[in-house]
């Protein structure tokens with residue numbers, strides 16, 4: 568259930584309750600960013616945790632471990648139901664891989680793991696993300712995937728080295744990078760807004 572909080576104007580303000588999948592990986596920083604963005608974050612470990620969420624973040628980490636954790640906890644049906652109800656989902660890095668066609672199938676993409684190569688295990692770049700941000704954002708890539716193929720209806724929002732690193736299909740957005748690892752809160756603000764509608 569969304570928590571109500573008073574705003575500066577005195578009008579009731581509803582904070583969207585946004586789940587962060589917390590089976591493995593970098594979920595804690597997402598929780599902190601969501602709080603700063605004015606959401607009511609919630610760590611998701613069990614199917615029941617998906618109830619009443621307005622949005623869901625699939626964080627970075629190790630996609631094979633996250634996929635195993637989802638299976639062990641029996642989380643897939645609840646995540647799919649969340650998606651089918653039209654509630655927004657944001658996948659970042661390993662979360663992009665998990666959201667793709669080869670795993671949960673929330674977005675019609677295939678991904679290439681560790682795509683930027685060993686020599687570029689991690690790097691940063693200033694990128695634009697169409698329709699999400701004004702100007703550029705400092706994007707941190709850590710053993711990042713890129714999008715290998717996109718189905719119809721998938722919009723490419725950003726490319727690095729000629730490969731998509733931000734994509735959207737309907738209510739699902741997937742990013743190759745880690746927006747939770749810089750102080751820039753705009754991605755979480757944008758997602759919180761998308762979950763408020």
Ligand code: GLN
Pocket residue numbers: 626627628629630631659660661662664680681709710711712
């Ligand atoms: N290389 C990881 C994977 O393939 C993703 C890395 C990340 O999430 N930072 O699952």
